[in-house]
Amino acid sequence: MTKKTVAMLTAGGLAPCLSSAVGGLIERYTEVAPDIRIIGYRNGYAGLLKGEYVEVTVKVRETAGRLHAFGGSPIGNSRVKLTNVEDCVKRGLVREGENPLQVAAEQLARDGVDILHTIGGDDTNTAAACLAAYLQENDYDLTVVGLPKTIDNDVIPIRQSLGAWTAAEQGAVYARNIIAEHSANPRMLIVHEVMGRQCGWLAAATADAHHRWVKSAPFAEWPENAAARWDVHGVYVPERPFEIAREAERLSAVMDEQDGVNLFISEGAGLIEIVAAMEAAGEEVPRDPFGHVKLDTINPGQWFAKRFAKELGPEKVLVQKSGYFSRSAPANAADLELIRQCTNLAVAAALRGQSGVIGEDEEHANAMRAIEFDRIKGGKAFDPSTPWFTELLNDLGQA
Numbered sequence: 001m002t003k004k005t006v007a008m009l010t011a012g013g014l015a016p017c018l019s020s021a022v023g024g025l026i027e028r029y030t031e032v033a034p035d036i037r038i039i040g041y042r043n044g045y046a047g048l049l050k051g052e053y054v055e056v057t058v059k060v061r062e063t064a065g066r067l068h069a070f071g072g073s074p075i076g077n078s079r080v081k082l083t084n085v086e087d088c089v090k091r092g093l094v095r096e097g098e099n100p101l102q103v104a105a106e107q108l109a110r111d112g113v114d115i116l117h118t119i120g121g122d123d124t125n126t127a128a129a130c131l132a133a134y135l136q137e138n139d140y141d142l143t144v145v146g147l148p149k150t151i152d153n154d155v156i157p158i159r160q161s162l163g164a165w166t167a168a169e170q171g172a173v174y175a176r177n178i179i180a181e182h183s184a185n186p187r188m189l190i191v192h193e194v195m196g197r198q199c200g201w202l203a204a205a206t207a208d209a210h211h212r213w214v215k216s217a218p219f220a221e222w223p224e225n226a227a228a229r230w231d232v233h234g235v236y237v238p239e240r241p242f243e244i245a246r247e248a249e250r251l252s253a254v255m256d257e258q259d260g261v262n263l264f265i266s267e268g269a270g271l272i273e274i275v276a277a278m279e280a281a282g283e284e285v286p287r288d289p290f291g292h293v294k295l296d297t298i299n300p301g302q303w304f305a306k307r308f309a310k311e312l313g314p315e316k317v318l319v320q321k322s323g324y325f326s327r328s329a330p331a332n333a334a335d336l337e338l339i340r341q342c343t344n345l346a347v348a349a350a351l352r353g354q355s356g357v358i359g360e361d362e363e364h365a366n367a368m369r370a371i372e373f374d375r376i377k378g379g380k381a382f383d384p385s386t387p388w389f390t391e392l393l394n395d396l397g398q399a
Contacts, residue, residue: 005037007113010073011044011120015149015163016329021119023067024343030061040075049093071328082127087289101134115143115350121150122378129373145350146357154199156377158359165334170326171206178320183224188260189314193301195323196266200237201382203266207235208392233261236269240384248311267295
């Protein structure tokens with residue numbers, strides 16, 4: 001009997017779970033099916049299309065547990081959409097006239113892959129869904145099992161995406177140092193831009209984590225070392241509309257009283273208004289291969305800072321982004337436990353030939369299960385009426 005081959009790939013942006021998820025899959029297969037061959041495609045779907053992979057050796061199996069202590073991905077990522085033929089051709093991943101899905105399927109067959117694990121967000125797993133459908137329609141005997149990675153926590157219908165808890169925790173750590181900059185200048189406006197294209201969960205959770213730290217920290221209560229001065233003064237997410245003028249009036253009072261203002265802003269907050277203004281001015285809106293607006297080019301944090309600065313009259317404005325810092329961290333204890341549960345179930349599902357994305361299914365009483373690929377979607381909105389968030393807004397006087 002031919003020995004089975006398991007392949008893994010990580011794709012999309014980084015999240016504090018990729019290394020641990022790869023390590024967890026290797027550990028679990030070694031534990032329950034040690035004879036299975038394991039490979040990792042380099043740099044996500046790009047490596048799959050090009051047939052570039054690394055073998056999981058005996059030494060790698062023995063040391064796989066070390067990966068839990070690291071951020072990043074041990075096999076590399078890329079942003080490739082298998083159904084975006086033009087982009088795949090442009091990047092030299094397929095030739096003109098080739099179908100990337102077919103190229104990927106044929107490469108998997110050549111490599112003798114029986115099980116493919118995709119570790120990524122909604123784009124990665126919707127691409128996996130397209131690939132799984134193509135494989136089934138064209139009689140390729142292969143099981144595809146995904147793991148949900150995204151710090152935005154915005155995958156439908158998954159309750160909690162891998163890495164999101166850690167990203168919020170690390171964003172709050174980042175905020176502590178950035179907010180300490182208030183003591184470098186009077187009347188400082190500090191804008192902390194947090195990742196979150198369409199979903200405000202991460203900005204909200206990061207602000208909440210920082211606020212909880214402020215409430216527990218042993219401040220000296222001197223002018224520049226006081227809880228109120230270090231706290232969050234405003235949180236802005238795409239799901240909660242607000243009036244700039246009204247908020248500016250509230251924050252002006254904070255500026256006068258505290259000699260500074262600290263804002264936490266989701267990068268997707270105000271995006272509709274920013275894009276509309278660019279289009280009205282005849283400017284081209286930069287987008288990635290998935291059609292998403294390139295937020296690093298748009299720079300929402302700077303846009304918000306300029307709007308508020310007009311009203312608050314700060315002596316200095318500081319805009320800082322925690323995204324790359326928070327998404328590159330190793331998983332914390334809570335995420336490690338969630339990753340362990342998901343990788344264990346992913347291996348079990350794969351070995352019984354059940355495709356899907358592993359996660360707590362909100363439409364099935366939050367049961368941990370292999371969720372059908374056709375139910376996986378991006379763009380899950382954050383609910384701003386969530387009790388911990390409304391409590392935060394009440395504490396800040398922003399309700």
